[in-house]
Amino acid sequence: MSDPTTTATTVPGARTALRGMALLCLAGAALGTGYNALGLEARDGWGLPWIGRDRLAELEASATVVGSSSAGTTTSADPYVTQISDPRAVLAGAGSGLPEIPAADHPVQIEREALRQYVDAGAALVVDAREPQEYEAGHIPGAVSLPYDQVATDRQRLEQLDTGGRPIVIYCGGGACELSLSLAWDLVYSGHARVAVYMGGYPDWLAVGLPVVTGTEP
Amino acid sequence: MSAARFVRASWSVRACEIATGVILAWAGLAKIGDLATFAGQIHNFRILPVAFENLAAMTLPWIEIVVALTLLFGIRSRDGARTALVLLVVFTLAVVAAVARGLDIECGCFGTADASHVGWRKIAENLGMIAIAAVAARGPALPLTERLSGAARLETGDARP
Numbered sequence: 001m002s003d004p005t006t007t008a009t010t011v012p013g014a015r016t017a018l019r020g021m022a023l024l025c026l027a028g029a030a031l032g033t034g035y036n037a038l039g040l041e042a043r044d045g046w047g048l049p050w051i052g053r054d055r056l057a058e059l060e061a062s063a064t065v066v067g068s069s070s071a072g073t074t075t076s077a078d079p080y081v082t083q084i085s086d087p088r089a090v091l092a093g094a095g096s097g098l099p100e101i102p103a104a105d106h107p108v109q110i111e112r113e114a115l116r117q118y119v120d121a122g123a124a125l126v127v128d129a130r131e132p133q134e135y136e137a138g139h140i141p142g143a144v145s146l147p148y149d150q151v152a153t154d155r156q157r158l159e160q161l162d163t164g165g166r167p168i169v170i171y172c173g174g175g176a177c178e179l180s181l182s183l184a185w186d187l188v189y190s191g192h193a194r195v196a197v198y199m200g201g202y203p204d205w206l207a208v209g210l211p212v213v214t215g216t217e218p
Numbered sequence: 219m220s221a222a223r224f225v226r227a228s229w230s231v232r233a234c235e236i237a238t239g240v241i242l243a244w245a246g247l248a249k250i251g252d253l254a255t256f257a258g259q260i261h262n263f264r265i266l267p268v269a270f271e272n273l274a275a276m277t278l279p280w281i282e283i284v285v286a287l288t289l290l291f292g293i294r295s296r297d298g299a300r301t302a303l304v305l306l307v308v309f310t311l312a313v314v315a316a317v318a319r320g321l322d323i324e325c326g327c328f329g330t331a332d333a334s335h336v337g338w339r340k341i342a343e344n345l346g347m348i349a350i351a352a353v354a355a356r357g358p359a360l361p362l363t364e365r366l367s368g369a370a371r372l373e374t375g376d377a378r379p
Contacts, residue, residue: 017296017297017300020294020296020297020300021297021300021301021304023297024281024284024285024288024294024297024298024301025281025301027281027284028277028278028280028281028282028283028284028285029277029280029281031280031283031284032276032277032278032279032280032281033276033277035250035276035280036253036276149262149321149322149323152258152259152261152262152323152324155255178264182258182261186258
């Protein structure tokens with residue numbers, strides 16, 4: 001062909017072809033890693049520090065569990081609590097004795113009993129991360145539908161989510177809780193500080209016979 | 219002109235190299251702009267372990283761009299075309315897997331500006347791109363092993379018409 005060097009490189013056959021392909025992939029990978037290492041793509045929570053990190057394991061290892069015996073009063077001194085400017089937050093949570101969902105740069109876990117108190121008091125924005133059909137078939141009272149598969153790429157919608165100054169509690173269909181976790185991290189990256197995940201999800205809520213609502217309304 | 223002659227003609231190979239290069243450059247550049255979103259889109263496919271998603275999001279667009287450059291400039295373009303072919307096959311398998319599992323997710327193929335969802339249409343598009351890349355990689359209907367080992371013979375014969 002017109003390019004003799006290319007012809008020459010393919011003469012020894014398949015092994016050389018594979019070596020050539022591997023070389024290109026390595027070059028690309030090196031450029032990509034370098035680009036991110038230099039901080040040219042600086043965005044919290046993404047990039048180099050996240051290689052090899054499993055968000056699920058992170059949450060389970062480090063998270064405050066709201067409502068469990070280990071949480072309790074340790075978060076009451078959180079400086080962020082006093083900085084909430086939305087008056088509705090005061091109305092919703094003040095003096096209610098609810099377990100505190102702390103402000104953090106990562107989601108925390110919330111236990112069923114703590115979530116029940118929040119639902120009764122209307123003190124949290126409860127978010128259903130499942131599909132709309134699942135939401136319609138039954139959801140936690142007061143929960144709004146925010147299907148992860150719809151909002152995952154809609155950062156603006158997440159950033160503009162009106163929590164009324166309340167913390168956000170996310171649940172999905174239980175299991176590995178992938179939807180909730182992904183949505184929780186996206187909300188944290190979108191600027192929401194108090195985000196909790198109810199790992200048991202809807203099945204756990206149903207299992208103890210707590211009230212549910214059917215239909216498209218919260 | 220028969221299909222076999224089209225595949226062997228150097229101008230059609232060059233045209234397919236450029237076409238594949240433009241597609242991959244476009245895809246790569248569109249993804250580099252928003253790493254977080256691309257990582258999220260990879261996550262939606264539920265194929266990679268979570269721990270590898272960010273690594274893939276960081277490196278894949280750059281591999282696409284390196285491959286595109288080889289094709290556009292004709293430097294190591296055969297390696298580039300083969301890599302493009304492998305990438306496209308892997309991407310297509312990912313889309314097929316997503317469709318088979320009934321996931322209704324954004325493809326992420328061309329970054330955030332492209333809101334196309336995975337589906338049969340996307341698979342058809344990808345098969346078309348695979349065909350173009352296969353011509354660029356000089357892919358006549360020979361078995362892969364024979365093609366790889368016989369490539370040198372074909373090419374040297376072609377070089378002195």
